[in-house]
Amino acid sequence: MFILDDYGLPKLGATGLDGALSEEQGAVQDNLRRFAREVMRPAGRALDTLSAADSIAPGSPLWGYITAFRDAGILDMEALAGMSPAQKAQMVPLIFEELGWGDCGLGLLGLVQAFPAFAAYMSGDSELIERFGSSIGCWVGTQPERGSDLVDMDTTELHPGSRQGAGNLTAKIEGERVVFNGQTSAWVSGAPIAQAGYVFCQCDYGDGFWNAKGGMNYIAALVPFDLPGISKGQPLEKLGQRPLPQGQVFFDGVSIPQKYVVAGREQAYPAFLGALTFGNMEMAFTFTGVARAAFEHALAYVHERRQGGCALIEHQSVRLRLFDMWRKLEAARALARRVADYNFGPHGPHLLASITSKTYVTQAAFEVADEAVQLLGGNGLTREYPVEKLFRDARAALIEDGENNLLSLKGASYLSAWFKAGQ
Template structure:
C-alpha cells in the first residue's frame, strides 16, 4: 500500500514517468535537450522545406548543425567508448531520445556519419583509426535490387530451392586488393556528404559469390571516397526525414588494400548483424523522441484551441485521446530502454531485442503522430504546424533500417530457433 496525507500532482520529468535519474544523467539530459531545442529544431525545420540538393550544398544549415554537434561533444566516440556497458545502457538512450525529439533526421545523420569511424576504432588497428577515425561516413548495405534481402543476409526467409538475387554491387579479391563494382541503393544515409563508407556487399573470394545454400559470401570493408572510380548520384527527394540526406554511390572497379577489410568471409554476416542490432536499437529510442514531440505539441494545442465554447482539453473525448497518446509514448520508451538494457546486459546483444523495439516504436509513432494531426484538425495538415512533418518522419521510419514486416519475420525465426534449442527439438 502507498500512503498519502493528501493527493499530489504527478511529478513528470522531460521524459514523463521517469524513475530515478542520477545528477549526471539529468545534466546530460538537460544539455542535450537545450541543444535539440535551440539548434536542431530550427535547422531541421529549414532543411525539411529545402530541395535535397540545396540541403547538402555549401552554405546549407546542415553544415552549421554538423559543426555545432562536433563542438558540443555530445557524441564523442572516445567518451562513449570509455563508458561501462551499464552507463551506455542508460546514457546513450537519454542522448538519442532528446536529439530525435529535436529532429530525427539530424539525429540519425550524426549517428550514421560516425559508423565507419566506430568500425575503425573497433578493429583496434592504428592504420584504420588514423585513416577513417575523423572522416564523415555512411553505411552502404542496400542495393537497387536488394533491399530486404540484405536484412535476410543468412537467407532463412528465402523460397526453397532458390538463390538470393545476385545484386548490383559486389566485390572480388584480386591479389592484395579488394575490387568493388556496382552501385548502392539511393537510400544510403549521409552518402551525399560522406567521405567514406562502411561497406557490406557480396564478395567472390575465388569460389564465386554463392554458398551451397544459395546465400552469398559477403565482405565488410572501409572504403574512402577519394579513390578513382568512386562517384555519387543526386540526393534523394523523399517524404520524411528530409534533413537526413540520402543518395546512391557508384563504384567502378574501385581498389582498396585488403587491410581495409574489417570482416571477411566468415565474419561479415556477424559484423552486419551487429551493425543492424545497434541501428535498430537506436531507431527505437529515437522514434520514441518523435512520438513524444508529437504528443507534446498536441498537449499544448488542446490547451489553447477553443471549440464548442471552451478549450479542447475540457472535452472528455479529447482528454481520453490525449491519455492514449501519452500511454503509447511511455510504452515506446519502456520497450526501447528494455532493448538497451538487454543489449548491454549479460544476455545480449541480439537483433531480436532491437527489432522488437524498432518495429513496435516506429509503428506506434505513426499512430501517435497521426492522432496529433487529428487533434489539431485542419491545422494539423498544414506545414505551419510541426505535426505533419513528424508524421512524415515517423512513416519513413517503418521502412528505414529494415522494413518492419521483414524485421518481424526475422525476429519470429529467432524466436523459433531459441525455442527449439531450449526444448531440444
C-alpha cells in the same frame, strides 16, 4: 500498499514517468535538450523545406549543424568506450531520445556519419584511425535489388527452393587488394556528403558469390570516397526525414588494400548483425523522441484551441485520445530501454531484442504523430505546425533500417528457432 502523507500532482520529467535520474544523466539530458531545441529544430525545419540538392549545397544549414554536432562532442567515442555496459544502457537511450526529439533525420545523420570512424577506432589500428577517424561517413548496405534481402542475410525468409538475387555491388579479392564494382541503393543515409563508407556487400573470395544456403558471401570494409572510380548520384527527394541526405554511390573498379577490410568471409555476417542490432535498438530511442515531440505539441494545442464552446481538452473524447498517445509513448520508451538493458546486459546483444523495440516503437511513433495531426485538425496538415513533419518523419521509420513486416517475420523466425531448440 503505498502509505501517503500528501497527494499532489504527478512529478513528471521531460521523459515522463522516469524514476530518479542520476545527476549526470539529468545534466546530459538537459544539455542535449538545449542543443535539440536551439540547434536541431531550426536546422531541421529549414532543411525540410529545401530541395534535396539545396540541402547539401554550400551555405545550407546542414553544414552548420554538422559542425555544431561535432563541436558539442555528442558522440564522444572515447567517453562512450569508457562507459560500463550498465552506464551505456542508461546513457545511450537518453542521448538518442533527445536527438530524435530535436530532429530525427539530423540525429540519425549524426550516428551514421560516425560509422566508419567508429569501425576505425574499434580496430585500434593507427593507420585506419588516421585515414577514417574524422571522416564524414555513411553505412552502405542496401542495393537496388537488395533491400529486404540484405536484412534477411541469413535467408530465414527465403521463398522455398529459391535463392537471393546477385545484387548490384560486389567485391572481389585480387591478390592483396579488394576491388569494388556496382552501385548502392538510393537510400544510403549521409551518402551525398560522405567522405568514406562502411561498405557491406557480396564478395567473391575465389569460390563465387553464393554459399550453400542460397545466401551470399560477404565482406565489410572501409572505403574512402576520394578514390578513383567513386561517383555519386543525385540526392534523393523523399517523404519524411528530409534533413537526412540520401543517395547512391557508384563504384567502378574501386581498389582498396586488404588492410581496410573490417570483417572478411566468416566475420562479415556477425559484423552486419552487430550494425543492424545496434541500428534497430537505436531507432527505438530516436523514435521515442519523435513520439514525445508529437505528444507535446498535441498536448499544448488542445489546451489552446477552442471549439464546441471550450478548449479542446475539455471534451472527454479528446482527453481519451490524448491519454492513448501518452500511454503509447510511455510503453514505447519503456520497451526501448528494456531492450537497451538486454543488449548491454549479460545475455545480449541480440537482433531479436532490437527488432522487438524497433518495430513497436516506430509503429507507436507513427500512430502518435498521426493522432497529433488529427487533433490539430486542418492545422495539422500545414507546414506551419510541426506535427505534419513529425508524421512524415515517423512514416519513413517504418521502412528504414529494415521494413517492419520483414523484421517482424525475422523476429518470429528467431522465436520459433529458439522454441524448437528447446524441444
